Amino acid sequence: MKRRKPSNLIYGVDDPVPFPTCFLLGLQHSFQVTTALIFGLIVVQGMGGSQGEAGFFISMSLLAGGIGTLLQALNKKGVGSGYFMPSVCEPAYISASLMAAKLGGLPLVLGMTALSGIFEMAISRIVHRLRKVFTPEVMGLVVAMVGITVIPVAVRNFLGITDLSPAINPHVLMVSIITLGTMVSITVWSKGKLRLYSVIIGMVTGYVISYFTGLLPAAHIQQIFGKPLLALPDITLLRWSFDSSMLLPFAIASLCVSVKTIGNLTTCQKINDADWKRPNMASIRNGLLADGLGMSLSGLIGGMGQSTSTSNIGLSLGTGATSRKIAFTTGGILIALAFFPRFAEIFIVMPQPVMGAAPLFAVCFIIFTGFQIMMSRMLDPRKIFILGVSLIFGLSVAALPQIYAGIENHWLHPVVTSPLYISTLLAILLTLIFQIGLTKRSRQLLETGKTTYEQLQDLLEQHGALWGARREVVSRAVSALNELMEMLAAEELTKEPVQLDMSFDEFNLDLVLQYTGKPIDLTGTYVKPQSLERTISGMQLSLCMIRKDADRIDSAEKDGRQRIVLHFDH
Amino acid sequence: MTISTKKEPNALVLTVSGRMDAVTAPEFEKSVSELIAQGEKNFLIDLSALEYISSAGLRSILASAKRLKEQNGKLVFSGLQGHVKEVFSISGFHGIFKIHDTEAEGLKDF
Numbered sequence: 001m002k003r004r005k006p007s008n009l010i011y012g013v014d015d016p017v018p019f020p021t022c023f024l025l026g027l028q029h030s031f032q033v034t035t036a037l038i039f040g041l042i043v044v045q046g047m048g049g050s051q052g053e054a055g056f057f058i059s060m061s062l063l064a065g066g067i068g069t070l071l072q073a074l075n076k077k078g079v080g081s082g083y084f085m086p087s088v089c090e091p092a093y094i095s096a097s098l099m100a101a102k103l104g105g106l107p108l109v110l111g112m113t114a115l116s117g118i119f120e121m122a123i124s125r126i127v128h129r130l131r132k133v134f135t136p137e138v139m140g141l142v143v144a145m146v147g148i149t150v151i152p153v154a155v156r157n158f159l160g161i162t163d164l165s166p167a168i169n170p171h172v173l174m175v176s177i178i179t180l181g182t183m184v185s186i187t188v189w190s191k192g193k194l195r196l197y198s199v200i201i202g203m204v205t206g207y208v209i210s211y212f213t214g215l216l217p218a219a220h221i222q223q224i225f226g227k228p229l230l231a232l233p234d235i236t237l238l239r240w241s242f243d244s245s246m247l248l249p250f251a252i253a254s255l256c257v258s259v260k261t262i263g264n265l266t267t268c269q270k271i272n273d274a275d276w277k278r279p280n281m282a283s284i285r286n287g288l289l290a291d292g293l294g295m296s297l298s299g300l301i302g303g304m305g306q307s308t309s310t311s312n313i314g315l316s317l318g319t320g321a322t323s324r325k326i327a328f329t330t331g332g333i334l335i336a337l338a339f340f341p342r343f344a345e346i347f348i349v350m351p352q353p354v355m356g357a358a359p360l361f362a363v364c365f366i367i368f369t370g371f372q373i374m375m376s377r378m379l380d381p382r383k384i385f386i387l388g389v390s391l392i393f394g395l396s397v398a399a400l401p402q403i404y405a406g407i408e409n410h411w412l413h414p415v416v417t418s419p420l421y422i423s424t425l426l427a428i429l430l431t432l433i434f435q436i437g438l439t440k441r442s443r444q445l446l447e448t449g450k451t452t453y454e455q456l457q458d459l460l461e462q463h464g465a466l467w468g469a470r471r472e473v474v475s476r477a478v479s480a481l482n483e484l485m486e487m488l489a490a491e492e493l494t495k496e497p498v499q500l501d502m503s504f505d506e507f508n509l510d511l512v513l514q515y516t517g518k519p520i521d522l523t524g525t526y527v528k529p530q531s532l533e534r535t536i537s538g539m540q541l542s543l544c545m546i547r548k549d550a551d552r553i554d555s556a557e558k559d560g561r562q563r564i565v566l567h568f569d570h
Numbered sequence: 571m572t573i574s575t576k577k578e579p580n581a582l583v584l585t586v587s588g589r590m591d592a593v594t595a596p597e598f599e600k601s602v603s604e605l606i607a608q609g610e611k612n613f614l615i616d617l618s619a620l621e622y623i624s625s626a627g628l629r630s631i632l633a634s635a636k637r638l639k640e641q642n643g644k645l646v647f648s649g650l651q652g653h654v655k656e657v658f659s660i661s662g663f664h665g666i667f668k669i670h671d672t673e674a675e676g677l678k679d680f
Contacts (some may be wrong), residue, residue: 453622490592542625545657
């Protein structure tokens with residue numbers, strides 16, 4: 001795939017990076033990835049498992065993140081998009097993982113995580129058919145709801161609330177405010193590269209103050225140093241189990257993750273190609289497959305559900321380095337960290353204020369990134385209802401959980417207790433319903449050999465403007481249609497008028513031409529001339545040029561009437 | 571489509587602008603034929619202002635080039651942009667013709 005590197009990138013996706021720079025950038029990204037371990041910790045906390053299970057879960061999440069990062073960068077044999085997109089603990093899996101943890105402990109979390117990767121891999125096979133459903137609005141809503149779902153856990157920790165002590169703890173709240181304040185201050189007011197480390201600096205500050213104020217007991221510090229520096233993970237903890245009642249929540253979670261990953265892959269395509277026009281579905285398909293594979297692998301080796309990190313993509317854009325070489329370094333560092341139990345233990349003893357401040361900081365960005373994606377296109381009444389209804393019912397789960405408490409159906413219950421899952425399902429359902437009446441159509445008759453480029457241009461541009469079609473797509477359609485009309489005349493395939501049926505919806509522009517006459521030959525291939533003396537096939541040259549502009553050309557014959565379809569992705 | 575000519579010491583510069591399709595391509599072919607008949611042998615075709623070219627345009631270029639070769643003439647191109655540059659590339663024309671970025675560079679070829 002040929003692409004032109006944008007001028008704001010120092011190291012583009014295909015560029016080599018000198019090793020010292022590559023290592024430092026990889027280290028920086030690895031720091032960023034470790035901040036998402038907080039989502040793994042939330043699951044561990046909800047699970048109430050042993051210290052050993054917690055350490056194992058965190059180490060294996062790091063290992064899975066490393067492998068996932070490598071798989072995504074691969075782009076070999078249909079696996080991986082070839083972009084640098086680190087894998088992290090995915091917050092969209094928190095709800096499903098917590099449900100599984102309460103029902104069947106760590107083995108059920110792992111078993112269902114492995115299974116949900118298969119869902120995502122299945123979605124990757126049909127993603128090109130789901131473009132109508134996975135709109136930017138739905139993607140934005142999912143991203144925002146991923147953030148909103150984390151709020152209850154993050155706020156409880158921020159305020160120092162526990163099951164045993166349901167009142168706000170002023171002591172914890174004070175440390176939480178200092179921790180969050182440090183992260184926010186560095187992000188807002190610092191200059192240079194310090195901003196890139198705001199979360200890590202804030203977390204370290206939170207740990208230090210917690211230590212001096214007694215929120216991080218000395219016993220926890222001893223616990224860190226009690227762990228070996230280097231050791232193989234304790235695979236005796238590795239067990240899997242499955243429960244049919246967990247299928248739906250994990251399937252919806254993987255649907256949410258797929259939607260989010262498509263958004264991330266599209267962002268990567270955009271930031272790495274100065275001439276980017278529309279999503280490359282082959283790259284999205286391969287990327288989703290790698291993401292699903294990473295997810296299943298994570299469940300199989302004992303980690304939390306993993307997916308591509310939006311914040312790391314932002315970091316690579318901010319540093320101007322998106323080279324896949326950095327992916328291999330980052331992946332390597334993450335895999336290595338999994339074999340340092342002392343490192344994982346630092347996260348396991350995380351004091352409550354840090355467990356509140358760090359996700360709260362991340363959630364601010366996640367929610368408003370989602371809103372930005374939602375608002376990136378003009379919102380017409382259809383989109384407003386899709387987003388509005390989905391958002392309202394999603395938020396109602398968080399605000400008025402008692403409404404849904406009576407729903408005891410073991411399939412429905414997990415769905416209606418997660419704002420993310422109910423919003424995603426509603427948004428997809430409403431998007432499908434609102435497809436009704438979306439396709440616009442028009443029919444024209446074109447005179448063979450007499451219709452000029454200008455006439456075709458006027459016709460398509462007028463309809464394109466009326467339907468809201470993108471200028472670039474209309475321009476390609478004009479070129480392809482003109483070439484086809486010229487070919488019909490030059491090759492004397494018909495002398496009769498050609499019936500042109502145009503149809504347009506948000507994702508497709510189709511031109512269907514019907515005429516009585518001879519067929520076009522789509523089976524041949526155009527052979528480039530090596531010298532002036534070589535004869536070239538007029539029809540194959542025309543078809544070669546049509547294929548340059550159209551995303552697909554099909555032909556069929558019925559009762560001597562020819563039907564040619566020029567399809568353009570929109 | 572408009573065609574303007576400019577006589578340089580070593581070659582005749584033909585600047586083609588607008589669109590070269592089934593309607594306008596014969597006009598290009600006819601102009602080149604007439605110039606060949608007048609004794610011109612070295613042509614620099616400047617396509618920097620050409621917005622669109624169809625396969626009919628390509629075929630007329632090929633026909634003109636063959637005619638010129640019979641007269642031991644030379645045909646060089648310059649200034650291809652966007653759509654036209656892409657068409658020359660996918661059709662393989664960039665492999666059988668000499669193409670320069672600018673008119674000045676093209677003139678050095680004669």
